[in-house]
Amino acid sequence: MELLTAIYVRVSTESQATEGTSLDTQQETCLKKAREMNINEQDIAIYREEGVTGEDLDRPELDRLRTDIRNNKINTLIITHPDRLSRDLYVKVSVCRELENREVNLIFHDVEYKNTPEGQLFFNLMSSIAQYELSQIRSRTVGGRKKAVRDHGKIMPMRVAPYGYDMINQQLVINESEAEYVKLIYQWYVYEFKTLKEIGEQLYLLGAMPKRAESRNWSASSIGRILSNEAFIGKYYYNKRATKKVKREEGGKSNKTASGKTKKTYTIRDKGDWILVNIPPIIDLGLFEIAQQQKKKNLTRKGRNVKQFYLLKGMMKCAHCGRKWESTTYSSKTKKGTTTYQIYRCANKYPRKYGEGIERCNIPTVRTDVLDEFVWNMIVQAIKNPENLKNNLNEDKSTEDLDKVLMTYKKQRLEKEKEKEKIKHMYRKGIISEEELDNDMNEVMKDISKFDFEIEKIEDKVSIIQRQSMSEDLMLEYARQYKDLLENDMLHDEKKREILDRMIDEIIISYNEENKQFNVSFYGYLNGFYNDTENNLVLELTPQEI
Structure with a gap:
């Protein structure tokens, strides 16, 4: 040849x-x-x-x-x-x-x-x-991109803009038609408690087209990303992910995608390396944070398939040792035969680890039917009397003063950024030395860091107030949705659990050995509904119920 x-x-x-x-x-x-x-x-x-x-x-x-x-x-x-x-x-x-x-x-x-x-x-x-x-x-290119993002708020080229936005002149601008679907997704998830599957079906019926897909079919991962992307509250982060190309080893699997491109792996950089770019928000900050809480609940309370239904499974925590309470079934032999009953107990009552330093929690167990009925009665009171929540919570929910302070800090930070550019200009003109450049820049960067810290603190406060205000609105909405069902006694176990998931983040259980009483505290949308910790939050049990 x-x-x-x-x-x-x-x-x-x-x-x-x-x-x-x-x-x-x-x-x-x-x-x-x-x-x-x-x-x-x-x-x-x-x-x-x-x-x-x-x-x-x-x-x-x-x-x-x-x-x-x-x-x-x-x-x-x-x-x-x-x-x-x-x-x-x-x-x-x-x-x-x-x-x-x-x-x-x-x-x-x-x-x-x-x-x-x-x-x-x-x-x-x-x-x-x-x-x-x-x-x-590569180093100069990356450095230039970071400077353009940090100093001028430019968005670097990306494969596709986030859903709800278009990339125009290196800026993310709202795509109004897509933004309406983003708002619907949050509405369905937070207010109507739809699952990701149900949301996907609704989007398909409405003809909403995913950003990257060639069909109208939505995946749970796409909807999940929309429900967790901070871009929708106006925060776009550059330099968040580090990419690394997958190399093919001799005789190993292909490192190419279906389209022939090299596969990549992604890791999240330290948050200190992220660069924040403010973009137009689509979703209210309070609504976004409630969605994050709801996602966390769904993740932590998603248990395995079990034969027995436990209304409060995964919701309770022990005030004495901090462990979660678990649910199980006990069996006891009587003269009439074997009797089974369900109980809640602290996971540390019978610890799965042994040895030095491991102490059992001595808080008694509780019959599930007794605790379920007690907690459910609290929920029923809240749903039937939602106006009490409004009365018991602080009415002053305005963020106007905080917004003014926030705006002031942001203006001062911008002035420091301009000062930074002036220092660089003076160095390039030979007015100051390299040593003076370093000293002046260090001082300016310290001031910028202080402003960033104060801005973040105020934004956290505003977020809490907005979330509380929205929690009240949600509470009233839930009461409206379920009042008729309660009056007509049309609630089955799964529906009761759905209501609990909406209204309660966590239940803290403590026990008073002297009085032989359990104290039950609610955290979530019910927090503040009971500001009077009298007998309505104390569970008194007979020996047979423990």
Whole structure:
């Protein structure tokens, strides 16, 4: 079989690949080199890599070339410059070893390469310098992007804007039609308590189109991301994720996606490395935080399939040791036979760890029917008398004063950013020295950090007030929804559990040994409904109920 001469050319950007000039120039240069070596054009195979980075060893045309080399079809390889093979030293050395093992002659047009110890040393030195240059270019590029984001609020190019937004002139602007669906998703999730599946079905019926999909089918993960993305409250974070390309090992699984792109893994950077860009919000901050609480509840209370139904499963915590209360079934033998009954107990009553420092919690167990009835009666009172909640909570829910302070801090922070630019300008003009630059910049950055801290504190306060105010609204909405069902006694166990999940974040159980009484405290939307801790929150039990 007649052996061929291979020509490999590559460009790394899509624009170069589309224009074709760089590829064509490289190809013509290599063909000229082949003619100087008296190689016939019909004995030449061309491998054109269009718009593919040289950092990866896995490239379509390079893979085809390496396969032909392993099948002993190639005896000479011509490339314009080592950088076209790769700037990465590991990739270069890997390919060159394959060529050496198959006795393939490697020719570069722009540099002289000899397969001698001296030639290989020179080649490796050039490769190390190229790799260093690549790292420097990447560092400068990343630094420039961060500066554009931090100083000018520019949004860097992304594959697709978040649902509800469009990317226009490096800014995220609200897509009004998509934003309406975002609002509906939060409305359904928080106020109507729909599952992700039910929300997806509603979106499909309404004709809502997912951002990246070619059909109207919505996935639970897409809806979940919408319910947790802080962009919808006006906070877009740049430099949040670190990406790393997946390298394919010899004989291992493919590192390519269905579309042929290299797979990537993602990790979340430390929050201190994130850069915040303020964008137009779609969702109220209070509503967003209630949705996060609801997601957390759904996650922590999603238990395995069990034979017995426990109304308060996963909701109770022990005031004495801090452990969760669990539910189980006991059996006891009597003269009439074996009797089973359900109980709630602290998980630390019978700890699963043993040894020094492990102490049992001595709080008594409680019959589930007794505690369920007690808690449910509290819920019924709240639903039937929601006006009590309004009366017992502080009526002054205005954030007007906090908003003014917040605006002042943000203006002062902006002034510090301008001061930072002035210091840089003075250094570039030679007015101040490098030492003065460092000192002045350090002082300004300290002030900016202080403003960031104060701004975050105020935003947290505003968030709490908004969440409380919205909790009242939710409480009234829940009461309206369920009042008729309560009066008509139309509530089954699962519906009762649904109401509890909406209204209670946590139930704290404590026991007074002297009085033989349990104290029950509610946290969540019922918090504040009972501001009078008299007997309505004390559970007195007979010995048979414990």
